[in-house]
Amino acid sequence: MPLDARSLGAALNENLTLHSTLCRREAGAFLQAVQTGEEVVVACTQEQRLFVELAEQASSAQAGAARAPSGYAPLRFVNIRETGGWSRDAAQASPKIAALLALAHLPEPEPVATVTYKSAGRLLIIGELGAAERAAELLGDALDVTLFTQGAGDAGAAQERRYPVLGGQIQSLTGWLGAFELQWLRSNPIDLDLCTRCNACLAVCPEDAIGLDYQVDLSACQAHRACVKVCQVAGAIDFQREPEALRETFDLVLDLRATPAFSQHALPQGYLRWDGRSLTTLLQLRGLVGEFEKPRFFVYKPKLCAHSRNEKAGCTACIDVCSASAIESDRSRQQIKVNPNLCIGCGTCSTVCPTGAMGFAYPRASDQGVKLKTLLATYSRSGGKNAALLLHSQGAGARLLGDLGRAAQLERASKTGTHGVPARVLPLALWHTSSLGLEVWLSAICYGASQLWVLLTDEEAPQYRAALEGQMAVAQAILSGLGYQGEHFRLLQVKDARDLAALDHDLQAAPAQTVARTAGFAVQADKRATLELVLSHLIEHAPVKTDVVALPATGSPLGALVINKDACTLCLSCVNACPASALQDNPQALELRLIEKNCVQCGLCVKTCPEQALTLLPRLSLSPQRNEAVVLNAMQPYAxxxxxxxxxxxxxxxxxxxxxxxxxxxxxxxxxxxxxxxxxxxxxxxxxxxxxxxxxx
Known part of the structure; x- marks a missing residue:
């Protein structure tokens, strides 16, 4: 890579020494750095595991010699090779590399409250009895296994019964890691606890109504009861037994069926499916014993929620987009309810929430704003122009960019084929690509970004793409309406490495128009406050002066109301329903007033109005009156x-x-x-x- 330590050091205000073969040959230099006790940033991720082990060994040696306390200097890794150094225009990538290094120096987000899971290893395996017992053989030494039979399968059950077997009709399976609850109806004549698997009943049944899962097919049984006579000693068969509703709890579930118990995209933690071949799933199960923690990813502010008022449903954006089925309506309390154990932390609910009632707690929007500001400011200070932010996931998205960089390095000599990540494209890894929405995207534009792209892979649920498309349509409409030329936002859909050529082509897109002057504001904890700062900056420096910008009818968090004065009776029901204080009355006169800046287009007022006199009008008004209470309707009082x-x-x-x-x-x-x-x-x-x-x- 054509690295210039002097220019990079100037951009970071540091004296840098370039280690060009650090991977293994200069490991001694790395050890010297970590032993200083100062923060260390390694600008390559290939040997991350080795470097962490070396740092831990050095720390243990120092502690053993009583020369230093246990623990090593803060250690961070950043990939500047595949994301910029290995591209066809690597010689111009110094501003980007400086920006990525500056980003790596930022402190970690402050810790937040956590959600705890406790698992004792009680595993339920659901499937055909033969396959379930084979899976149990691979897990029984580490987990407490119970089987739930769903047919015998090809080979049927083993003669030796080593694990408890349940049977019947599954009514429901709910829960998460450490707290799954199975409810089923036991209605079969054969008691699996008493059955000795002698197979005598199978031999005497004239209709072959008993399978190797030792359950009676009642639709085939002709009531000869020969099986009852032959099973007198064990007493496992009783056709007079009443159906019994049962329930039991488990810590883990392994589902072998073709149709899963859960239909949502993001399955509950602790629930895994197995195809009978991959050992990765079984290894994962073996590791899910003990106590685990994850961040409580969301913050919910009920007072801001536009979900429900006066038993009328308004905004359901967070419920509709949640891929984990972790959010549901709590109509009795006129708000929504989030299950922290099911939440996977995608943050999409905070992205689509128009009011900011749902917030992403880890990392916070303000933390992400600092990252964006640092990244873009360092890039610009180092001479970079027309920055394009590329948001990608830490998993599949990062791997795809790595594949693209390596492909570019392999084809570099030929000067044809893969270009690689361009010098102006700044990649930023997120916990989840849908965790940021239009107010943060537009903040990036205000900080000097020319474009913002989101890289989607098969990790994302289908509803995430629809949500991001809606957000991008609104954000692009705002910029286009204000006269900023070009396409500023785009979703890049890539399934796997076979789509690298298409991704490489998309990253070569021409830049769009940037703001004339970068903004100095910080992304706020309050979503609407950030949006107002963004709009003020964009409007102030807009290339085109206009009065109103029309916005898409779906997903807009901005807008006004159209009122039918002939139908309106000024009952003011809409004022009571408005969660954002956008609609107001006048204590001194019979008036209905609107503060357009506050309107979130939730539709509660429209649904509440008994006369159906209100209609939503998605738009961005640029007049000063959008911040003031404007009279929508006034009427003479009746004496x-x-x-x-x-x-x-x-x-x-x-x-x-x-x-x-x-x-x-x-x-x-x-x-x-x-x-x-x-x-x-x-x-x-x-x-x-x-x-x-x-x-x-």
Whole structure:
């Protein structure tokens, strides 16, 4: 790689010594570095395991000699080889390499609350009995195995019964690592606990209704009961036994069936499927014994949630996009409920949440903002231009970029074929590619990025792609409407290494227009606050001045409301339903007002309005009035005919009188009382009763 230690050091404000063959030949230099106690960044990931072992050995030796406390200097790794140094324009990659090194120096995110799993190794294997017993033979020495038979299979069960066997109709399987619950109905005449597998019942059954899973096919049985007679000693067969609903808990589940127990894309931790060949799954199961922790990835703020008000459902974006079925509606509390044990930390719920009620806790959006700012600022300071951010996963996405870099190095001499990761493309690994949304993407544009691309692989659930496409459509509409030229956002879909040529081609795309001046704001913990900072900066430096930018009808977190004044009665039900304080009343007058900046387009007001007078209008208004309370509708008050006090709107009272005037219960004085305020109505009724009593006397 054509590395220049002096220019890289200038960009990082450090004195750098270049170790060009560090992999093994210069391991001594690495040991000297870690023994200083200062932070060490290794700019290659190929020998990461070796370097970690060397650091641990050096730390143990120092502790044993009582020269230093146990533990070694902070050690981080960053890949500058496949992501830039091994590309056709590697000579121009110094700004990017400096940016990646600066990113590696940032501290780790602050720890957050954790979710704990406890597993004692109680394993349930579901499948054909023969296959289940073969799997149990490979796991029984490490785990406490129970089998649930779903047919005999090709070979049937072994003659020797080594593991408990359950049978019946599975009603449900729920839970997660350490807390799975199986509910089933035991209705078969053969008790598997009593059965000795002597096979006598199979031999005497004239209909062959008993299989090698030792369950009776009741649809084939003709009630000869020869099996009962031959099983008198064991007493395992009883056709008079009542069906029994049972439940049992397990720590782990291995499912051998073609149709899994869980249909969601992200399966619960501790639930694994096996094809009968790969040993990786079995090794993974053997390691799932003990106590485990993971971050509590989400933060939920119920007061900001636009899911439900007044028993009306509004926003369901987080429920619809969750691939782990970890989010559900809690209508009794007018909010959503997240199961932290099922949550896999993809962060997509926070991406699609329009209000910021759902937040990604680890790493926080503010931490990601610091990364973006550091990456882009270092790149620009080092002379880089037209930066394109490439967000990818830490797993499959990182491997694909590694494959692309190695392919470019192999074809480098020919000057044809694979180009590699271009010098202007800055890769950034995420826990999950859908964990960031339009407010952070647009922040990157404000920090100087020309484009932002998201690399998707087969890891992502299908609904993630749809969610990201919706977010990108809104973000692109904002930039295009403000006059920023070019395509700023794109999803790059790559399944495996066979698509490297297409990925290589996509990464050569022409740059889009950047902001005239980079922003200095920081990404905030509050999503809407970040969005407002972004919009203010983009509007201030917009190449085209306009009044309104139209946004897509689906997925927009910005917009206004259109009101049908002829239908609206100013009942103000919408004000009570609005979770974002976008709709407001006026204590001094009969008015309905809207602060457009606050509107999240959740639709609760539309669903709440009894007159169906409201319609959502996705848009970005650039006028100063978007920050102010603008009157949507105003109306003359209706005064009480008895005391003159206003108690409703003219249109509402007239509409009520029109609907009730023909009703038998509202004739004469009863109809007239509808024109009175509540106090006068009571007084009038009381006075009428007294007059009636006097007349009777």
């Amino acid at each position: 009480c005919v008895r005391c003159g006090k206003p108690f409703g709107t003219l249109k509402a009272i007239e509409a009520m009188l029109g609907k009730l005037s023909s009703h038998s219960m509202f004739q004469g004085e009863a109809l007239a009382r509808l024109k009175m305020c509540a106090d006068c109505r009571v007084i009038d009724i009381y006075s009428a009763d007294n007059e009636t009593k006097i007349t009777d006397l």
